[in-house]
Amino acid sequence: MNETLRANPPRPSRRGLSYAVCTQFLFMHLACLLAFWTGVSAAAVAVCLLLYVVRMFAITAGFHRLFSHRSYRTGRPFQFALAFVGTTSYQKGPLWWSAHHRRHHLHVDTEEDLHSPVMRSVWQSHVGWFLSHESQATDVRLIPNLLKYRELRWLDKFYVLPPLMLAAFTFLLGLLLGRYFPGAGTSGWQMLAWGFFVSTVLLYHGTFTVNSVAHLFGGRRFETADNSRNNLLVALITLGEGWHNNHHHYPSSERQGLYWWEVDVSHYALRALSWAGVVRDLRTPPKG
Numbered sequence: 001m002n003e004t005l006r007a008n009p010p011r012p013s014r015r016g017l018s019y020a021v022c023t024q025f026l027f028m029h030l031a032c033l034l035a036f037w038t039g040v041s042a043a044a045v046a047v048c049l050l051l052y053v054v055r056m057f058a059i060t061a062g063f064h065r066l067f068s069h070r071s072y073r074t075g076r077p078f079q080f081a082l083a084f085v086g087t088t089s090y091q092k093g094p095l096w097w098s099a100h101h102r103r104h105h106l107h108v109d110t111e112e113d114l115h116s117p118v119m120r121s122v123w124q125s126h127v128g129w130f131l132s133h134e135s136q137a138t139d140v141r142l143i144p145n146l147l148k149y150r151e152l153r154w155l156d157k158f159y160v161l162p163p164l165m166l167a168a169f170t171f172l173l174g175l176l177l178g179r180y181f182p183g184a185g186t187s188g189w190q191m192l193a194w195g196f197f198v199s200t201v202l203l204y205h206g207t208f209t210v211n212s213v214a215h216l217f218g219g220r221r222f223e224t225a226d227n228s229r230n231n232l233l234v235a236l237i238t239l240g241e242g243w244h245n246n247h248h249h250y251p252s253s254e255r256q257g258l259y260w261w262e263v264d265v266s267h268y269a270l271r272a273l274s275w276a277g278v279v280r281d282l283r284t285p286p287k288g
């Protein structure tokens with residue numbers, strides 16, 4: 001990474017919490033309480049889990065391994081699909097996400113790392129940074145290779161639309177299932193509660209464990225200049241991102257679990273997609 005950026009990191013304009021973001025984040029959590037009123041069904045839980053897995057894949061394989069690290073290549077349609085599905089997670093857009101992630105690697109576990117649990121608190125590394133004024137802007141100097149894609153700039157600007165569309169989709173799905181398959185025991189409101197709100201809140205905290213837990217708890221295979229850890233639990237809930245010490249050592253490698261016992265579901269899926277010709281040039285750790 002460029003030495004000018006290292007010497008002159010972007011300065012936050014305002015510190016403290018962004019009340020607008022806090023309100024939205026709190027609303028997403030409170031809306032989960034809807035589930036107590038709607039009840040639950042196997043169909044609602046299945047959609048909740050399916051949307052968790054599909055969107056976690058879009059975040060790990062898309063926002064992280066593709067947009068932030070360019071660890072493999074793909075065509076624009078699949079790139080857009082990953083960006084769109086990732087954006088339904090309501091973690092802002094692909095440009096914002098990638099710029100912040102590149103900043104993390106550039107300044108890992110220093111004062112300039114917004115979500116370091118070593119330099120800041122566990123709360124700050126988990127959600128505090130996401131809710132703060134200083135994380136709201138996108139430092140476009142960190143993502144010059146992504147700015148050329150008009151569709152990514154559009155998604156990043158209108159990042160609220162994909163989650164709204166997914167919320168509407170889950171509601172409609174529940175309505176249709178309730179009407180045509182009453183045996184499923186679901187409804188529009190129930191599917192909205194589980195398929196959108198609960199699933200999205202689980203995704204928030206699943207993703208954020210990489211910043212908090214994977215910089216605090218777990219083993220260290222490599223003596224990296226940070227506090228990154230390899231953590232099986234984080235790897236399971238994030239489809240492979242828990243091998244975070246491996247990742248900080250080999251940030252451009254698509255594969256993060258280096259041995260067969262280091263479960264890396266995103267890697268297995270990307271390998272299968274490469275056999276199908278959807279993605280290509282998966283980068284591997286250097287030999288030896």
Ligand SMILES: [Zn+2]
Nearest residue numbers: 104228244248
């Ligand atoms: Zn890290």
Ligand SMILES: [Zn+2]
Nearest residue numbers: 068101247251
């Ligand atoms: Zn990374």
